[in-house]
Amino acid sequence: MPQISNYTYDEITIGQTATCSKRVDVQDIQLFAALSGDVNPVHLDAGFAATTQFKGCIAHGMLSGAIISAAIAMQLPGPGSIYLSQSLRFRLPVRPGDTITLTLEVTEKKDKRGIVVLDCTVLNQQGKRVLTGTAEVMAPAEKLVLERPSTPRVHIEA
Amino acid sequence: MPQISNYTYDEITIGQTATCSKRVDVQDIQLFAALSGDVNPVHLDAGFAATTQFKGCIAHGMLSGAIISAAIAMQLPGPGSIYLSQSLRFRLPVRPGDTITLTLEVTEKKDKRGIVVLDCTVLNQQGKRVLTGTAEVMAPAEKLVLERPSTPRVHIEA
Numbered sequence: 001m002p003q004i005s006n007y008t009y010d011e012i013t014i015g016q017t018a019t020c021s022k023r024v025d026v027q028d029i030q031l032f033a034a035l036s037g038d039v040n041p042v043h044l045d046a047g048f049a050a051t052t053q054f055k056g057c058i059a060h061g062m063l064s065g066a067i068i069s070a071a072i073a074m075q076l077p078g079p080g081s082i083y084l085s086q087s088l089r090f091r092l093p094v095r096p097g098d099t100i101t102l103t104l105e106v107t108e109k110k111d112k113r114g115i116v117v118l119d120c121t122v123l124n125q126q127g128k129r130v131l132t133g134t135a136e137v138m139a140p141a142e143k144l145v146l147e148r149p150s151t152p153r154v155h156i157e158a
Numbered sequence: 159m160p161q162i163s164n165y166t167y168d169e170i171t172i173g174q175t176a177t178c179s180k181r182v183d184v185q186d187i188q189l190f191a192a193l194s195g196d197v198n199p200v201h202l203d204a205g206f207a208a209t210t211q212f213k214g215c216i217a218h219g220m221l222s223g224a225i226i227s228a229a230i231a232m233q234l235p236g237p238g239s240i241y242l243s244q245s246l247r248f249r250l251p252v253r254p255g256d257t258i259t260l261t262l263e264v265t266e267k268k269d270k271r272g273i274v275v276l277d278c279t280v281l282n283q284q285g286k287r288v289l290t291g292t293a294e295v296m297a298p299a300e301k302l303v304l305e306r307p308s309t310p311r312v313h314i315e316a
Contacts, residue, residue: 004198020195028193030310035189035221037180037309038228040162040237044307052238061241062220062227063193069220070196079198080210083219087245149202151195152188153315 002148006078009114009139014106018076021101022067024059024094030156032060058093064131067102068120072137076104077116080140084115088133092124099125104135114139160306164236167272167297172264176234179259180225182217182252188314190218216251222289225260226278230295234262235274238298242273246291250282257283262293272297 007016022028033039038060041048049057065088072081094100101123108117116139122131165174180186191197196218199206207215223246230239252258259281266275274297280289 022195031189031193031312032224033307034310034312035186035193036224036228037178038224038231039307039309040231041304041307042237044310045305048304060224060227060231062224062244065223065227065244066190066194066196066218066220069218069223070194073196073198073218079200083248085245085247086220086223087243089243090241146199146206147203149191149197149199151197152192152202154189154192155313155315157311157313 003145004074004079004148005145006080006140006143007076008143009116009141012077012106012109012116012139014109016076016106018071018104019101020071020075021099023099024063024096026096027156028063029057029059029096031154032063036060054093056095058095061090061131064094064100064122067100068133068135071102071104072118072135076118077137077139079144079146080142082138084136084138086133086135088131090131092128092130094124094130100130114141161303162232162237162306163303164238164298164301165234166301167274167299170235170264170267170274170297172267174234174264176229176262177259178229178233179257181257182221182254184254185314186221187215187217187254189312190221194218212251214253216253219248219289222252222258222280225258226291226293229260229262230276230293234276235295235297237302237304238300240296242294242296244291244293246289248289250286250288252282252288258288272299
C-alpha cells in the first residue's frame with residue numbers, strides 16, 4: 001500500500017520547501033464547476049469567453065487554492081496538520097492546458113502554539129506568478145505514517 | 159434558458175448582501191479529493207478519522223472556499239467580476255451532512271479601480287461560524303445577462 005507521512009513541528013525548519021505541479025485541463029475546470037456550482041461562462045463557454053478580456057476560457061482561481069490546500073495536507077506539514085488560515089492573491093489567469101507549479105516555503109515557526117507560516121507561490125509554465133499567498137497551519141506534534149487512501153475516480157458526463 | 163446576471167460597480171451598495179446554502183455530502187468530499195489530490199485520510203477514511211481529535215471525517219476546508227468563490231462569480235458581483243484576493247480563516251470543521259450557509263456583504267467600495275470589498279461568513283446549521291474571510295473583487299463596469307451554462311454532471315466510481 002502506498003503511504004503518506006508528515007513533518008512534525010519539531011522536524012520543520014525555516015526555509016523548508018515542498019513543491020508539486022499539475023496540468024490544468026478542461027476536465028479539472030468542469031469538476032470544479034460541478035463541485036462549487038460556479039458555472040460562470042468565462043470558465044465553461046469558449047464562445048463567450050473569447051469575447052472577454054481573457055480571450056478564452058480560464059480556470060477558476062480557487063482551483064489553484066485547492067492545490068495549495070492539498071499540498072499542505074499531503075506534503076508539508078502533511079497528515080495531522082490543522083489548517084488555520086490562508087490568504088490568496090490572484091495575479092494571472094490559468095488557462096486549460098497550463099501547467100502550474102506550487103512551492104510552499106516555511107517562513108516562520110510560532111513555538112507557543114506549534115504554528116508554521118508558509119509562503120505559497122504558484123507559477124505557470126512560463127515562470128510567471130499566477131497566485132501568491134500565505135498559510136498558517138498548526139503542525140502535527142506526532143509523527144504519522146498512514147496508508148494513502150486511493151483517489152476517488154470520477155467521470156464527467158459528455 | 160436559465161440566465162445569470164451581475165451587479166455593476168455603480169449598482170453595488172455598501173451593506174448589500176448575497177447568500178447561498180449547500181449541504182456538504184460525502185460525494186462533495188470525494189469530488190474535492192479527486193480534483194485537488196488531497197486524499198488525506200481525515201477526509202476519506204472514517205476508521206482513521208474516528209481516531210483523530212475530530213472524531214470522524216471532516217470536509218476539506220477549501221471546499222468552503224470554493225463555495226465563496228462561486229457565490230462571488232455567480233451572484234455578487236456575478237459575471238464579469240475579476241477576483242483579486244481572498245483571505246480565509248478556518249474556524250470549525252464541516253462534517254458530511256452539515257448544511258453551510260454563506261453570506262457575502264459589501265463593506266467597502268474603492269472608486270479609483272472599481273473594487274468592492276466583501277465580508278464572507280460561512281455558518282453551519284447550528285449558526286456557528288465555520289469560516290470567515292474577506293474578498294476583493296473588481297466589479298464589472300457593464301451589465302451582463304448571460305445564458306447560464308448547465309452544470310457538468312459527474313459520477314463518482316463506487
